[in-house]
Amino acid sequence: MIVTTEKLTKRYGDRAVVDEVSLSVRRGEVYGFLGPNGAGKTTTIRMLLGLVRPSSGTASVLGEAPGTPKALLKVGSLIEGPGFYPYLSGRDNLRVHAHRRGVARTHVEAVLEQVDLVSAANEKFRRYSLGMKQRLGVAAALLGQPELLILDEPTNGLDPAGMADMRDLVRALAAQGQTVLLSSHLLGEVEEICDRVGVISNGRLVAESTVEQLRGDTVLLIKADPIEKAHVLIEGSELRGDVLHVRETDPGALIRTLVHADVDVQEVRPLRRTLEEVFFEMTGVA
Amino acid sequence: MGSVKAELLRLWKWPATWVLIGVWLVMTLTFGYVFNYLALNGGTNTRGQSQQQLISAMQPENVGAAVVRGLPMFGGAIILVLAALAIGSGYGWGTWKTTLTAGPRRVSAMAGTLGALGIIVVLLVALTFVVNLGASITVASLEGWDWSLPGVDVWKPIVASLLIAAMWTGFGVFLGVITKGPALAVGLGLMWAIVTENLLRGVGSLLGPVESLTKVLPGGSAGNLAGAVGGSGAPGVLNDLSGTTAALFLVGYIVVFVGTATLLKVRRDLV
Incomplete structure (x- = not known):
């Protein structure tokens, strides 16, 4: 040190x-x-x-x-x-x-x-x-x-x-x-x-x-149709309005699962907290 | 040694150093020689001094007295301003934090500043001596006087000048450190050197204890030492104490001013 x-x-x-x-x-x-x-x-x-x-x-x-x-x-x-x-x-x-x-x-x-x-x-x-x-x-x-x-x-x-x-x-x-x-x-x-x-x-x-x-783990945001079916298929997923939040390390496998189940995958993107968000949480500064 | 070199480099290249030294040299020449010379050659008021006294004051052999008599008040004030600026400005410019994080111990950094200021002040006294000697030789030659160079006992007024200059330097350093800035340090210092002690001397004529006190205050001690080594005819020069007593008081002031300033510099947080 x-x-x-x-x-x-x-x-x-x-x-x-x-x-x-x-x-x-x-x-x-x-x-x-x-x-x-x-x-x-x-x-x-x-x-x-x-x-x-x-x-x-x-x-x-x-x-x-x-x-x-x-x-x-x-x-x-x-x-x-x-x-x-x-x-x-x-x-x-x-x-x-x-x-x-x-x-x-x-x-x-x-x-x-x-x-x-x-x-x-x-x-x-x-x-x-x-x-x-x-x-x-x-x-x-x-x-x-x-x-x-x-x-x-x-x-x-x-x-x-x-x-x-x-x-x-x-x-x-x-x-x-x-x-x-x-x-x-x-x-x-x-x-x-x-x-x-x-x-x-x-x-x-x-x-x-x-x-x-x-910044913590990356969360995947998934937009799919029907979203309820996708929610059931992906264990541990969280339904937030018309999108899913998933803590997943292998997006490829996740997408394959949905496609094989005839779910229409419209959007998959990583969602990460910025350092700014983390900082505001920790310091209470807004 | 590195700290002394660093401080000497920055003080040497500081315009304020040379402006203040220049102002002092012009003052000492003007009041010591130019006005006396004009008074001698057609002046109507010689401040109560006889022609012989004016001639004596401008003789090359009396150059030591000419150097020392200006230092108790006006010369001292200029030296105080130089020291207060040298120390106090560092707080505003943020150079103290640069200095104190450079490596040397705080006491070494302070010693470097004091050492460099000491060298500048010795230079100031030496320049005053050389310039006054040059002026006195010029006047003596112009007037056709018999003149001789100062004798070996010129060391007394020169050492006295250095001691007086060291005391005012210490006072300026002390004020710079205690006020942590140049403006207040210079203001307080000038107020003390030019106004306060003179006012106290005025009060002293009414109150005995105050009169005794004024003799041993910084300016009073400096004035008494100047008077004891032959300085006369200038504001601030006194003849109330022996040279030894006045010198001891000056040494005491140097120890107190420099010691307190160093202690504060070493112990105080720099925020």
């Missing part, structure tokens, strides 16, 4: 912003940390980076206590938007960051290339578009070849093209075997990119599994 937390809790006064969260991130996976705004994602991430001290519970990042130099030097992060000096160029900002991380200057050029910012590297950070700022944030996170990349809402505020760029970048990193913890409230983003998902709501981790498992 790259990251583990055990009953990690942060309280401000009586209010638990993060409430006994126990999660785990495995090496090489893209872990989606999913939750509505204010659910506790950023506070959890800040605790993993040592910016915020937990009220109780424990956390381990790459086998080290969060916030220690040993842990931080193996982690690259982008939290709630990039934090850079506006009067410095992108390249100089990375040079400042490289000094702090003890990384050679040559690595700055490599990460600039990786995020496709070489041509704009000498422009002042304040003149960057939001997308460029986010990419510079990812570049800074990549300095020193971290074992774990923590990206907190990396597509926040980006236009659709910028979001697509950022997703492509994360996908490319994942393809190289980079472990990524990606926090987001955008379900499509998580569904598209992540291997496993942790869903947090009101400070509590309400689910943690693969996207597939979260």
Whole structure:
């Protein structure tokens, strides 16, 4: 495990912003940390980076206590938007960051290339578009070849093209075997990119599994005539109005059964709950 | 060391650093030499200073005193603003979170900032010395005075200048950390350096205990040290304490300001 937390809790006064969260991130996976705004994602991430001290519970990042130099030097992060000096160029900002991380200057050029910012590297950070700022944030996170990349809402505020760029970048990193913890409230983003998902709501981790498992089994929708005969023929089917819902792993066999019984099969299609539906069920957000 | 290099790089390339240093150099030249030179050559009011005092203030051998006398109040205020901006701006820009997640321990990150600010402040004092020396030599040459370079005892006002500058830097750092932003830190700092202590000195003429207190406040201690090493004729310069006592108070303030700021930086959540 790259990251583990055990009953990690942060309280401000009586209010638990993060409430006994126990999660785990495995090496090489893209872990989606999913939750509505204010659910506790950023506070959890800040605790993993040592910016915020937990009220109780424990956390381990790459086998080290969060916030220690040993842990931080193996982690690259982008939290709630990039934090850079506006009067410095992108390249100089990375040079400042490289000094702090003890990384050679040559690595700055490599990460600039990786995020496709070489041509704009000498422009002042304040003149960057939001997308460029986010990419510079990812570049800074990549300095020193971290074992774990923590990206907190990396597509926040980006236009659709910028979001697509950022997703492509994360996908490319994942393809190289980079472990990524990606926090987001955008379900499509998580569904598209992540291997496993942790869903947090009101400070509590309400689910943690693969996207597939979260979405549950596929249900087949069948439209047939006569529908009552089809209902009798298919054991375990559920009649919903003029269609059947069937949990079936072999649609071919099912269709053959109906056709052999002279049932007119009009439509067969898989029905799956989207991650969005699952998310709304779990978090109570509508 | 990496933290110092990082902070030095960003402070070196920060326009505010050079604007503030530039403003200070222009001020010290204007009030230290230009106005005195004009007063000497046809001015009608010499602020009660005799011609001999004006000449003495502009002599190259007295450049040490010229450097130190501006620092208790106006120079100090500029240094405080620089330090408060350097620390406070990081909260608004979000650069503290980038710094504190980069790898070094918090105390190392803070030491890096303090170290880089220290280097900038030493540079400021050195530039003030060089610029004042250049101005004094120019004036002496123009006027045809016999002049000599400062003697070895110039180290006293220079060390005093560094100590005063370090105290104001520490004060600015403290305010930047405690207010977690540049605007309030600069506002409070300027208010203290320019207004509050002067008002308290005014009240001190009515109330004895307040008068005693004003002598040992940050600006008062700085003014007394400047006065003890020969600085005179500038706002904020005092002659109520010995140089040693004033220096000890300044060291105390540096320890308290820097210590508290570092402790807060290390222990406080960054949300």
